[in-house]
Amino acid sequence: MTDRHHLLVYGGTFAAVDDRGDIGGGRGTGACPPGLFVRDARHLSRWQLTVDGAVPEPLAPVADGDTARCVLVPRGGRGEPPSCTLSREQAVGDGSFVESLRVTNNRPVPTTVRLAVTVDADFTDQFELRSDHRTYTKGGAVRAREVLDDGVEFTYRRGAWLSRTTVTAEPAPDAVEETGTGARRLVWTLEPDPHGTAELVLRVMARPHGEKRALRVPRSPAALAGRQRAAEGRFVEGVAFPSDWPELAAACARGLADLAALQVPATGPDGEELWVPAAGAPWFLTLLGRDALLTSLFALPYRPQPAAATLLALAAAQATGGGREAVAQPGKIVHEVRHGELAHFGQVPYGRYYGSVDATPLFLVLLGAYTERTGDTALARRLEPHARAAVGWMLDHGGLTSRGYLVYRADRGGLANQNWKDSPGAICSADGSRPSGAVMAAGAQGYAYDALRRTAWLARTVWDDGTYGALLAQAAADLRDRFQRDFWMPRRNFPALALDGTGRPVDALASDAGHLLWSGLLDKEYGELVGRRLLEEDFFSGWGVRTLAAGQPAYHPLSYHRGSVWPHDNALIALGLARYGLHDEARTVAHALVDAAAATGHRLPEVLAGYGRDTHPEPVPYPYACVRESRSAAAPLALLTAVGGA
Numbered sequence: 001m002t003d004r005h006h007l008l009v010y011g012g013t014f015a016a017v018d019d020r021g022d023i024g025g026g027r028g029t030g031a032c033p034p035g036l037f038v039r040d041a042r043h044l045s046r047w048q049l050t051v052d053g054a055v056p057e058p059l060a061p062v063a064d065g066d067t068a069r070c071v072l073v074p075r076g077g078r079g080e081p082p083s084c085t086l087s088r089e090q091a092v093g094d095g096s097f098v099e100s101l102r103v104t105n106n107r108p109v110p111t112t113v114r115l116a117v118t119v120d121a122d123f124t125d126q127f128e129l130r131s132d133h134r135t136y137t138k139g140g141a142v143r144a145r146e147v148l149d150d151g152v153e154f155t156y157r158r159g160a161w162l163s164r165t166t167v168t169a170e171p172a173p174d175a176v177e178e179t180g181t182g183a184r185r186l187v188w189t190l191e192p193d194p195h196g197t198a199e200l201v202l203r204v205m206a207r208p209h210g211e212k213r214a215l216r217v218p219r220s221p222a223a224l225a226g227r228q229r230a231a232e233g234r235f236v237e238g239v240a241f242p243s244d245w246p247e248l249a250a251a252c253a254r255g256l257a258d259l260a261a262l263q264v265p266a267t268g269p270d271g272e273e274l275w276v277p278a279a280g281a282p283w284f285l286t287l288l289g290r291d292a293l294l295t296s297l298f299a300l301p302y303r304p305q306p307a308a309a310t311l312l313a314l315a316a317a318q319a320t321g322g323g324r325e326a327v328a329q330p331g332k333i334v335h336e337v338r339h340g341e342l343a344h345f346g347q348v349p350y351g352r353y354y355g356s357v358d359a360t361p362l363f364l365v366l367l368g369a370y371t372e373r374t375g376d377t378a379l380a381r382r383l384e385p386h387a388r389a390a391v392g393w394m395l396d397h398g399g400l401t402s403r404g405y406l407v408y409r410a411d412r413g414g415l416a417n418q419n420w421k422d423s424p425g426a427i428c429s430a431d432g433s434r435p436s437g438a439v440m441a442a443g444a445q446g447y448a449y450d451a452l453r454r455t456a457w458l459a460r461t462v463w464d465d466g467t468y469g470a471l472l473a474q475a476a477a478d479l480r481d482r483f484q485r486d487f488w489m490p491r492r493n494f495p496a497l498a499l500d501g502t503g504r505p506v507d508a509l510a511s512d513a514g515h516l517l518w519s520g521l522l523d524k525e526y527g528e529l530v531g532r533r534l535l536e537e538d539f540f541s542g543w544g545v546r547t548l549a550a551g552q553p554a555y556h557p558l559s560y561h562r563g564s565v566w567p568h569d570n571a572l573i574a575l576g577l578a579r580y581g582l583h584d585e586a587r588t589v590a591h592a593l594v595d596a597a598a599a600t601g602h603r604l605p606e607v608l609a610g611y612g613r614d615t616h617p618e619p620v621p622y623p624y625a626c627v628r629e630s631r632s633a634a635a636p637l638a639l640l641t642a643v644g645g646a
Helices: 221-236 246-261 289-299 305-316 359-374 377-382 384-395 442-461 466-486 512-519 524-533 567-579 583-598 630-643
Strands: 006-010 013-017 035-038 041-044 046-051 057-060 068-073 084-093 096-105 113-120 142-148 151-158 161-170 175-178 184-190 197-207 263-267 273-277
Touching: 006 084, 006 221, 013 084, 013 096, 035 197, 041 161, 041 197, 046 084, 084 221, 096 113, 096 221, 113 197, 151 184, 184 197, 221 246, 246 263, 246 289, 246 583, 246 630, 263 305, 273 289, 273 305, 289 305, 289 359, 289 567, 289 630, 305 359, 305 377, 359 377, 359 384, 359 442, 377 384, 384 442, 442 466, 442 512, 512 524, 512 567, 524 567, 567 583, 567 630, 583 630
Parallel strands: none
Antiparallel strands: 006 013, 013 035, 035 041, 046 113, 057 068, 068 084, 084 096, 096 197, 113 184, 142 151, 151 161, 161 197, 175 184, 263 273
């Protein structure tokens, strides 16, 4: 047995179960906390099966998939074959968890089996389960349990905050026992016929605080699995996969299926219900601006609907005023939206948190790209005030007018870095030292350039405002000239990762330069130099381009942002290489990522370790990566755009 957990994800809900299908409670020992989670809260903290008072052994442990299936037997020895065999199947739905349990009598005579499932719901906020081990005071919180005719209901109340988890069973349990720990034990005495079977179905409905939708628990895991397959089919249907590159086709199909599972509910500007791509499970099954925007951009040529929904959801959450704790400023696009208890009570700043320097320009990039791709000018007209406000933020609060670049400062209590490499030490010099004061990250300037150009096009062609369009086009041209003057490091023939508060280059050689190719910020000569440099051995691991070139003191192959390989980062690089006519280099990156996906069931993780393929013939997992991540799921689609079936 291992401590690994298997993740079931659907519609803003995820469950992490062990090899037996159990949920053991606590924080867990790996990257995935055990439990059933909905809207940032753990609605099942224990779910443990016993047979005749003992934990059964797995004959066939849970395997990865959209449903969790395993086969168990009571503990015994070689001389006495097990009296029965248990088959478990589990699946999650939108706010629900369902398990079917079949007990098969292995004997030619009737037998009696005492089955029990110990259940608890601690309603712990996900932020309490993170590795930083912070503690939060929750004054006045009360948990209660109520026995039902067919199960038990757990309730959590803190002031006006109210959450419930209801567990029911068919047939109803013979008894619901107290355990002395707050958990409840549902007990059945089953008497299957000789070589016969007995079956149970257990259903869990999570009702998080603020949930207003009328949800129902499906009757069986098979019904839930059917819903998920139908959703996956809608995402995959009609997409033309490359017939001459089956591995890329498989990665695209797997990615689209994962995107179907990662859709979470959101609200538009007029209160309309939307479904948008969550960032990833387990830790970020929520709307993150940057992640949803990039995911939607990758999927746009094949599935434009996520782009429209994402734009509307982010427009609805766009800041209209200031807020120091949330780093909000008028026109700024939200970075992260949380629905949990700690966010509700202001104990973490992420209810609506605006600590991102690049979500705002990416919002404009997606709006322009969506309009150009689909010809749907109605959405661009509807969102014109939001787009103008976003441009206003870039020019004013963002720093383009006063500093010449988009600027951010470390946010005490929030994020130290507010570009895509947002871990504390991600923006660094080659020697690992961190910049002081305000930071002007290179990649964000590329996004700003593209945003200005695309919005200038919208102004001319959709909003009938040529004066505004000319103003933005000139601002983009000026930004390009400034950038190549201030960021380019002549001795290295490469752009700096950032400028510090004094305008001094932060000189680490980093993959962010590839984002400048995607945005088109560099002149052709500079772009070709950068593109070829990214494929040299210190950058290119064989599984993709490293976030930081090896050989620099700051490099570490197991650092989150200082030497690892990110699929979405590489997807942007491949698109950028193709934009600059470096098609051989784009194919090299695409083949590396597709090979990495093929080694892991055609699913790309959030991030891989930076070890080279020459010494590690299989990609090395990054230990705390999201198991499913929307940008990585969409990355094969970006590769398909960049290189086709080549």
